[in-house]
Amino acid sequence: MSANRWLSTGNYFTSYKEEQRIFATHLDRSVLLCFLAVLFAWPLLFEVSNKQMFVIDNIMIAMIAVVGLNLVTGFAGLISIGHAAFVGIGAYTIASFARLLGDTHMVLTHGWPALIVLAGFMGALFGAIAGLPAFRLKHLYLAIATLSFQMIFQWTINFMDFFDQGQTISVGRVFWVTGRVGRSDHYLFWYYVILVIIVLVGFGVRNLLRTKYGRCLVAVRDNDRAADAMGMHPGLTKVYAFALAGFLAGVAGALHAYLYRGVGIESFTLHHSINYLAMAIVGGLGTLSGSFWGPLAIKVLDMQVERLSEWTGGHLAVATNLATALKPLSFGLIIVLFLMFEPRGIANWWRIVRSYVKLWPFRY
Structure with missing residues (x-):
């Protein structure tokens, strides 16, 4: 690497430590810090409605979930069709405390950071259990095993009285240093909480991939016998x-429970598992940046198609069936098109743009 860490060109390294740096140049680090500063500052500078902030919060929660799915599907090469069940386990961990202690108990309202971490460990526990078939199964058979876990999760929630048979279980508002988070500040507060978690998760996963444990994931994905x-x-x-x-x-499930102030089974069905998988595919499997681009693209597409469906149903009475079919049609079409023409996802577009900016005005 060039001695100038601000505008270095090429990929010449003299040690593995240089090659494994998170930021190749000081310019990369500065751009990221400026971008994070903008993300933290813009809600304070511009007026944002609760509805808009609610949509943004949902996109960011999906990003956290898709980062996890990308670890198992993109980096380890294991197809998971039950990811929404793991998200649901985190959410129902919070709901379990609400059922046992009451939705406004101090543990829920004041100890929410610890409960979010606990929900993560519960998801990890059941994730490890669901991954046990990976000792003997792979490819389609392992995918069916994860699908079975999704079905078992839905059946358990729907038929257990403790979980109110899948009906909504309320979760109270949380407290912060300034006191109880009110209704007007609810979505803004969780925006900052989720944003901090995304930053920590992003740096954590990026550093994981630099270690031997992260390289093991890629090695097993490429050839498990060679890795063995x-x-x-x-x-x-x-x-x-x-x-x-x-x-x-x-x-992600715990954040969902606190954001919605309730937990219901309709948010963790097989449809949502397929949705998470589509986000990972569209964003780019095996890339960290793709875990952020995918949820953003799919959520924005859903909103635009929903608006188009409403307009079509309101102005063209004969096109009611078309309006109903637009959302699933566009969802399936976007996945097929990306698999056919851009299997590396939006992350590849981002890589091309970065390379162009880095090498401009040279072509190569």
Whole structure:
């Protein structure tokens, strides 16, 4: 790497430590810090409605969940069709405390940071359990095993009285240093909480991928027999990939419970598992940035298609059936198009833009 860490060009490294740096140049670090400063400052500078902030919070929670799914599917190469179940486990961890202690108990309202971490560990526990079939199964068979876990989760919630048979379980408002978070500040407060968690998760996963444990995930994905011959344990690697994915999904589920101030089974169905998988595919499997681009793209697409469906149903009476079919049609079409024409997802577009900016005005 060039001695000038601000505008270095090329990929010349003299040590593995240089190659594994998070930021190749000081310019990269400065741009990221400025971007984070903008993310933290803009809600204070511009007026944002509760509805808009609610949508943004949902997108950010999906980002945390998709980072976990990308660890197990993108980096470890294991198809998971039950990721919404792990998110639901995190949410129902919070709901369990609400049922046992009451939705306004001090543990829920004041100890929410500890409960979010606990929900993550519960997701990791069940993620490891769901990943145990990876010792003997792979590919389609493992995908069916994760689908079975999703079905078991839904059945358990729907038929247990403790979880109110899938009906909404209320969760109280939390307290912060300034006191109880009111209705007008609810979504803004959780925006900052979720944003801090995203930053921590992003740096945590980026550093994980630099370690031997992160390289084990990629090695097992590429060739598990070769990884086994090099001293890695493919089975244990797959299980801890599921555990990591479950932890992040559990955290996302806990944030969902607090954001919605309630937990219901309709938010953690098979449809949502497919939705998470689509976000990972569209964003770019095996890329950290793709875990952020995918949820943003899918959520924005859903909103635009929903508006188009409302307009179509209101102005064209004969097109009512078309309006109903627009959302699933666009959802399936976008996945097929990305798989056919851009299998590396939006993250590849981001890579091309960065390379162009870095090399401009040279072509190569």
